Amino acid sequence: MKTKESGSDAKFATKTTSKESPALSALFKDSIADLYWAENHLVKALPKMISAATAPELKNAIESHLAETKVHVERLEQIFELLGEKVVAKKCDAMEGITKEAEGIVEETEPGTATRDVGIILASQKVEHYEIASYGGLYQLATTLGLPEVAELLEQTLAEEKLADIKLTDIAENEINYKAAEEA
Numbered sequence: 001m002k003t004k005e006s007g008s009d010a011k012f013a014t015k016t017t018s019k020e021s022p023a024l025s026a027l028f029k030d031s032i033a034d035l036y037w038a039e040n041h042l043v044k045a046l047p048k049m050i051s052a053a054t055a056p057e058l059k060n061a062i063e064s065h066l067a068e069t070k071v072h073v074e075r076l077e078q079i080f081e082l083l084g085e086k087v088v089a090k091k092c093d094a095m096e097g098i099t100k101e102a103e104g105i106v107e108e109t110e111p112g113t114a115t116r117d118v119g120i121i122l123a124s125q126k127v128e129h130y131e132i133a134s135y136g137g138l139y140q141l142a143t144t145l146g147l148p149e150v151a152e153l154l155e156q157t158l159a160e161e162k163l164a165d166i167k168l169t170d171i172a173e174n175e176i177n178y179k180a181a182e183e184a
């Protein structure tokens, strides 16, 4: 394989600053505004999931992630400040869809059942995976645009989204999926 030096050349070529890439910079700001809408939407949506959930470990997990989500909103506000932009939210159709699906699962399952909890976990993990994809991509882009402080804030949130996802997997694997399998 004769690809040896092309990799490092390509990497070097992507190192630029936001001033040199107005279109990329605009796309980045737009994506931050989209995430800002999504995180604010979650601050409103997660309490509904907490009250719909039954297992205490699941309620606690979503509750502590709600507290983290409020910090995610603040970090995005800090990012707008670092970018010298005013705080703006752009409706995130994807997050609206995922949370609508979550509400549908709650409506279609019986209160107090492990089956409903499983549905809440499935929906919550879709939320986390969407966030992981968004923060992961924007972290890389911030680095490319030469914005290390912004990248650092995005990385902090990314780590919390990943932990939230792992916690939900643990809850499903260790307890709730088995309980649900025994339900009629």
Ligand SMILES: [Fe+2]
Binding pocket: 039, 068, 069, 072, 131, 157, 161
């Ligand atoms: Fe978040």
Ligand SMILES: [Fe+2]
Binding pocket: 065, 069, 127, 128, 131, 161, 164
């Ligand atoms: Fe999250």
